Amino acid sequence: AMAALAQKNYGTETATIMVLGMLINIALARLTPLKYIFLTGHHTLYMAAMLAVILSVGGLSGGWVVAIGAVILGAMMVISPAILQPFTRKITNTDDLALGHFGSIGYLLSALVGKIIGKGSPSIEEIKVPKSLNFLRDSSVAISLTMMILFL
Template identity: 55%
Template sequence: MFDLIMKDILGQPAILVGLFAMCGLLLQKKNFADTVSGTLKTIMGFVVLGGGATILIGALDVFGKIFDKAFHIKGIIPNNEAVVAIAQQTLGTETALIMVFGMIANLLIARFTRFKYVFLTGHHTLFMACLISAVFSTTGMKGASLVISGSIILGLLMVIFPALLQPYVRKITGMDDIAIGHFGSVGYLAAGFVGSKFGNKEKSTEQIKVPKSLGFLRDTSVSMSLTMAVLFFIVAPFAGKNFIETELSNGQNYLVYSFM
């Protein structure tokens, strides 16, 4: 029975995250319908995320083989979605625990220190939990030590990064009521410093007019799909039609396979 609970139930990341969501809904005193709905939606969302991760890993694996054949070098794709996909498959339970306990650590730090920042950007919290679990696991850490240390690091990052940018947020918005919850804050901090020295406060990027014909590029999924298609089309001819159709596409035209 213990093995059933620990391995088959709590060992499933989707169920684990769903249970934490249920606890949160119960603490908010939500009614039965909202609790069931919220719990199931959380579980389904995590399952869908895992499915997307599998698709992404498959696409990156194919691209790596084509790139290797074309240029005879091992390509590295510095993409956070790739890390998320791999961590979801290999360290799903650890990632889920680091995410949940990292959020708890964030709340405790915000409650008992002067850093009153609560990080609400959920998908970035997941991204960082995946990254931390992947990096820490390469050092040999596992189990409780991985989860505890990862949760503490995540909780600290969730208050430090908003605090770094708050002087610029205060200057731009004129208030202290909001903060930026994003783990790209070091880059934004550098941009803010450069902008404060060389920028023009009278001109805003919001004033830049983008042609309506290119408006579809604002959609992240569309722009990402086009970018991947272009990369495949560039690399595929170098790998060769015969290699792709015999080794990868099972006879499908190599250009059509690259697009799909």
């Protein structure tokens, strides 16, 4: 809903920030050691809309909104996967996958807290469950059940 409202009033700025931010992401991935291409388009659109609104309301106009928004977006698109990569690598045992999400700071804090208080805790994969409950290991099922509990 927020992105739709932002696009109504800041559609040109949002679209331009998104396209230029993606190009900056590609350039940064090519020219820096941070080789991350952010493929989460709906998050990119949402963040571009947020930046357009925040920078405009903050007093910037036209070209400045687009230029500053695109640089911020492009930098965030390469930095957010990079800050989580050590934890992603530990879970996946590879660098072939990265987590592209603008909630990375919250995830990083959660990982750091888990690192401090989770020592010695068994991994969820190590916990033995009856075969009749194995369907709960499917993330879609687990998320659906959790959402039903939270929202009913």
